[in-house]
Amino acid sequence: MATVELLFSALPEHVRTARLVAAAVARRAGVDEAVLDEVRLAVGEACTRAVGLHMSHGLSTPVRVSLIEDEKKFSIEVGDDAPHRRFTLPGGTLGATASASGAASASANGGRNGGGHAPGGGLIEADGALMPGAKDEIPEPVAEEDEGDGEMGLAVISGLVDDVEVTTDENGGVIRMSWPTAEPILP
Amino acid sequence: MDLSLSTRTVGDRTIVEVGGEIDVYTAPKLREQLVELVNDGSYHLVVDMEGVDFLDSTGLGVLVGGLKRVRAHEGSLRLVCNQERILKIFRITGLTKVFPIHSSVDEAVAATD
Numbered sequence: 682m683a684t685v686e687l688l689f690s691a692l693p694e695h696v697r698t699a700r701l702v703a704a705a706v707a708r709r710a711g712v713d714e715a716v717l718d719e720v721r722l723a724v725g726e727a728c729t730r731a732v733g734l735h736m737s738h739g740l741s742t743p744v745r746v747s748l749i750e751d752e753k754k755f756s757i758e759v760g761d762d763a764p765h766r767r768f769t770l771p772g773g774t775l776g777a778t779a780s781a782s783g784a785a786s787a788s789a790n791g792g793r794n795g796g797g798h799a800p801g802g803g804l805i806e807a808d809g810a811l812m813p814g815a816k817d818e819i820p821e822p823v824a825e826e827d828e829g830d831g832e833m834g835l836a837v838i839s840g841l842v843d844d845v846e847v848t849t850d851e852n853g854g855v856i857r858m859s860w861p862t863a864e865p866i867l868p
Numbered sequence: 869m870d871l872s873l874s875t876r877t878v879g880d881r882t883i884v885e886v887g888g889e890i891d892v893y894t895a896p897k898l899r900e901q902l903v904e905l906v907n908d909g910s911y912h913l914v915v916d917m918e919g920v921d922f923l924d925s926t927g928l929g930v931l932v933g934g935l936k937r938v939r940a941h942e943g944s945l946r947l948v949c950n951q952e953r954i955l956k957i958f959r960i961t962g963l964t965k966v967f968p969i970h971s972s973v974d975e976a977v978a979a980t981d
Binding site: 693696700722726733833834836837 | 893
């Protein structure tokens with residue numbers, strides 16, 4: 682199992698970078714060329730949603746993207762630090778409660794990250810609330826006059842991706858998506 | 869790639885030619901353009917998306933917002949798009965029922981309701 686992790690400041694201009702990195706890693710992992718457009722769109726939607734949540738909550742912490750290459754599948758996890766709440770996916774998949782999935786996700790993260798991180802330590806660098814001077818950097822909330830509440834992004838993801846889960850961990854919300862892979866590309 | 873925008877007039881229609889990527893970063897520019905056109909009295913818009921490489925839900929939101937604005941003036945907003953990967957996004961969100969989607973600018977300009 683190989684993992685690429687990406688942390689980026691919650692700014693709209695960085696979402697494109699996340700899309701490019703995700704597509705590059707997905708291609709290397711053996712995700713079918715025909716599906717790469719879907720990967721690009723889905724990860725963009727998830728990151729856009731996370732950026733919107735960070736901005737509207739005035740969070741200065743980064744958005745976290747994990748690109749995980751397994752034997753037969755490629756997974757992407759996009760994590761935000763927005764306060765927990767229950768998510769409903771269009772189509773009826775309901776995220777688990779914060780406490781239950783938080784525990785499950787913490788152990789999953791611990792296993793996935795091996796010895797590099799403490800179990801459940803996650804990928805987060807700092808608690809936003811504790812960062813000195815954070816208040817000065819809080820951006821204006823995104824104007825959402827036309828864009829609705831951002832849940833259109835979830836609708837697109839659930840329409841695109843068969844295997845998707847919207848849940849929470851100890852930091853905030855997590856969107857987890859995966860795609861099957863062919864034989865990995867050898868160097 | 870950034871977003872490119874250009875406009876021209878054909879009869880009573882205003883063609884907005886869009887190129888590049890429409891996402892959370894660039895969509896505000898498209899929204900500004902559409903708002904400006906409607907404020908200046910252009911109520912029949914044709915958005916040519918043949919040069920668009922990427923479109924996400926933020927872009928869809930801006931197009932829906934544009935449609936809402938022109939409809940307030942009994943106008944129209946038509947799209948020109950032949951790219952399957954872009955059309956797919958309209959299909960999975962059900963927006964093919966909301967926007968008239970044409971295969972060429974000429975067809976969109978000639979269309980009436």
